[in-house]
Amino acid sequence: MGLTPDAMLRKLQDHLRDYLSLPVRITGNMPVPERSFERSRNQYNSTRILREILRETPADAIKIVGIIDKDLCIPILTFVFGEAQLGGMASIVSIARLRQEFHGLSPDDGILFERLCKEALHELGHNFGLIHCHDRECVMYLSNTVMDVDRKLSIYCESCDAALYGKTEPWRM
Amino acid sequence: MEPKVNILIVDDEEIVRESLANWLEEDGYEVEAVENGARALERLPAKDWNLAMIDLKMPGMDGIQLMDEIRKVRPDTIVIIMTAYATVDTAVQAMKKGAYDYIVKPFNPEDLSITIRKIIEHQKLVKENIYLRKELKKQYRLHDMVSKNHKMIEIFELIKTVAKSSSTVLVQGESGTGKELLSRAIHMESPRRNAPFVTVSCAALTESLLESELFGHEKGAFTGADQARSGKIELAKDGTLFLDEIGDISLKLQMDLLRVLEEKEFRRVGGTQLISVNSRIIAATNRELTKAIEEEKFREDLYYRLNVISVTLPPLRERKEDVPLLVEHFLERFNIEMGKNVEGIAESAMRLLLDYGWPGNARELRNVIERAMVVTKGKMILEADLSLPQAPGVSVSDGRGKSLSEMEKEHIRRILKENRWNIIRSAQVLGIDRVTLYNKIRKYELKKETVLNM
Numbered sequence: 051m052g053l054t055p056d057a058m059l060r061k062l063q064d065h066l067r068d069y070l071s072l073p074v075r076i077t078g079n080m081p082v083p084e085r086s087f088e089r090s091r092n093q094y095n096s097t098r099i100l101r102e103i104l105r106e107t108p109a110d111a112i113k114i115v116g117i118i119d120k121d122l123c124i125p126i127l128t129f130v131f132g133e134a135q136l137g138g139m140a141s142i143v144s145i146a147r148l149r150q151e152f153h154g155l156s157p158d159d160g161i162l163f164e165r166l167c168k169e170a171l172h173e174l175g176h177n178f179g180l181i182h183c184h185d186r187e188c189v190m191y192l193s194n195t196v197m198d199v200d201r202k203l204s205i206y207c208e209s210c211d212a213a214l215y216g217k218t219e220p221w222r223m
Numbered sequence: 224m225e226p227k228v229n230i231l232i233v234d235d236e237e238i239v240r241e242s243l244a245n246w247l248e249e250d251g252y253e254v255e256a257v258e259n260g261a262r263a264l265e266r267l268p269a270k271d272w273n274l275a276m277i278d279l280k281m282p283g284m285d286g287i288q289l290m291d292e293i294r295k296v297r298p299d300t301i302v303i304i305m306t307a308y309a310t311v312d313t314a315v316q317a318m319k320k321g322a323y324d325y326i327v328k329p330f331n332p333e334d335l336s337i338t339i340r341k342i343i344e345h346q347k348l349v350k351e352n353i354y355l356r357k358e359l360k361k362q363y364r365l366h367d368m369v370s371k372n373h374k375m376i377e378i379f380e381l382i383k384t385v386a387k388s389s390s391t392v393l394v395q396g397e398s399g400t401g402k403e404l405l406s407r408a409i410h411m412e413s414p415r416r417n418a419p420f421v422t423v424s425c426a427a428l429t430e431s432l433l434e435s436e437l438f439g440h441e442k443g444a445f446t447g448a449d450q451a452r453s454g455k456i457e458l459a460k461d462g463t464l465f466l467d468e469i470g471d472i473s474l475k476l477q478m479d480l481l482r483v484l485e486e487k488e489f490r491r492v493g494g495t496q497l498i499s500v501n502s503r504i505i506a507a508t509n510r511e512l513t514k515a516i517e518e519e520k521f522r523e524d525l526y527y528r529l530n531v532i533s534v535t536l537p538p539l540r541e542r543k544e545d546v547p548l549l550v551e552h553f554l555e556r557f558n559i560e561m562g563k564n565v566e567g568i569a570e571s572a573m574r575l576l577l578d579y580g581w582p583g584n585a586r587e588l589r590n591v592i593e594r595a596m597v598v599t600k601g602k603m604i605l606e607a608d609l610s611l612p613q614a615p616g617v618s619v620s621d622g623r624g625k626s627l628s629e630m631e632k633e634h635i636r637r638i639l640k641e642n643r644w645n646i647i648r649s650a651q652v653l654g655i656d657r658v659t660l661y662n663k664i665r666k667y668e669l670k671k672e673t674v675l676n677m
Contacts, residue, residue, distance in 0.1 A: 124243065126335070127329050128329045128331050
């Protein structure tokens with residue numbers, strides 16, 4: 051959303067397809083909904099964006115993940131890395147806080163890509179009905195900080211993987 | 224599987240409800256979100272809500288009012304008040320009224336995760352604690368008796384086993400150790416529980432009265448017997464006959480009782496018809512029967528008849544670890560009986576109870592607690608509420624050079640006088656039963672002094 055499909059998105063497409071064995075495609079660029087902007091906080095309301103994504107979802111989509119370069123929040127929380135409908139259709143991931151430069155460090159595309167993969171797998175997991183996992187290394191572990199994101203691996207733990215495998219069955223390639 | 228954690232969100236803004244619900248659901252919580260206090264109250268009975276997250280400012284009922292209502296219906300539900308505009312006043316008010324936390328939007332996600340996990344963990348521990356305490360109590364309990372003393376627990380276990388049989392039981396122990404309670408427990412644990420439990424206090428009656436009390440009599444059996452009457456043995460048909468203070472009965476009655484035990488039948492006083500006996504017999508005494516046998520005051524053959532299963536209850540001074548448990552037990556009971564709400568006992572008061580020797584055993588402790596609960600003004604029993612026998616006027620020096628029995632005699636005389644020879648009241652103060660008091664009055668040859676009413 052608000053991004054031109056670049057090399058990183060295409061790499062993400064390949065990664066998700068290979069890892070999940072599901073067909074993955076990149077939709078056209080969707081503008082960031084203006085209504086989602088929270089002026090007083092200079093952030094974007096992820097719940098409002100999710101609603102917009104749902105409206106634009108192609109009929110044949112299994113699930114849809116929005117990737118955005120804006121800092122996201124919900125009214126009660128200072129920020130969120132992303133948001134998903136549990137067992138639902140749509141989710142969103144923000145790369146704003148996944149960037150090294152957000153934390154005062156030099157940009158690093160490698161690190162950014164790894165974090166993006168983790169958060170995309172995480173939100174997709176929610177869409178397929180997985181809840182947060184107690185295993186700190188599982189990609190479904192709740193990340194409240196970028197350190198949490200870095201600590202976990204970019205894969206599901208055994209039990210989350212088994213649950214996900216069952217849920218993706220009808221569409222697996 | 225872990226039980227579901229239910230969270231209720233109450234906020235008039237749809238976007239807040241939706242986003243917070245999404246966020247909590249991702250963590251595996253069962254979430255329901257409603258738009259106002261009235262809807263929240265409607266939903267309260269539906270689930271066992273672990274947590275309610277309530278917006279402070281809402282049209283109609285505000286967050287604090289709603290919290291008050293929730294606390295009435297579901298005191299276990301933890302409430303977090305959320306607000307966009309923090310003021311010290313509202314925060315203080317919310318916390319005072321029992322909110323667990325007061326959070327100002329927006330909140331750091333890590334802090335909120337930790338807060339909620341802490342709440343859930345805390346609730347789990349509380350529930351576990353309640354469960355474990357109940358389990359523990361079950362283990363330490365036999366009907367109206369509680370103990371965690373290993374000897375007592377062994378007795379409880381033994382009772383549960385022997386109760387199923389019809390064997391005669393001999394219960395020994397000092398006054399106030401719970402001989403009758405234990406006998407009732409045997410009855411209640413036995414298949415006879417729906418039949419009568421009949422008590423005979425052997426020491427309180429003269430030989431002829433006790434005879435008629437036990438065996439009943441026919442019309443005209445003796446002067447005054449103007450109609451036939453069933454004795455306690457007959458009344459205990461199919462049930463349990465409890466013979467208290469068996470060590471005090473005369474040699475003649477011992478002989479009669481032995482015959483009943485051996486032949487399982489008897490005749491009423493003045494009667495000819497044989498009546499069969501099928502009740503279980505439990506006998507109790509605070510005397511050392513073996514010594515009484517040596518002194519030829521108790522028949523050895525009767526002793527062996529009675530002593531099929533023998534239980535000796537330890538005195539309270541030998542199971543001091545039970546004092547706190549018994550105190551809690553009596554508190555619970557008297558709270559119900561007196562309609563009070565005494566929550567506990569101050570540490571200093573407990574120390575006094577633990578240091579005391581308890582010559583009157585658990586019964587004395589019960590009386591001390593009962594009295595303390597009558598006089599206490601607060602929610603806790605304090606040192607001042609306890610009346611342990613260290614009455615003013617009897618200083619240690621008064622007792623110098625006197626024997627223990629002289630002291631006892633003097634003490635009993637004084638208590639009797641103070642209570643105008645009301646035996647029941649005096650026995651209560653002394654922490655002994657009526658029968659024991661009669662025995663002591665006889666032993667010390669105490670006599671009521673004539674008081675001139677001027």
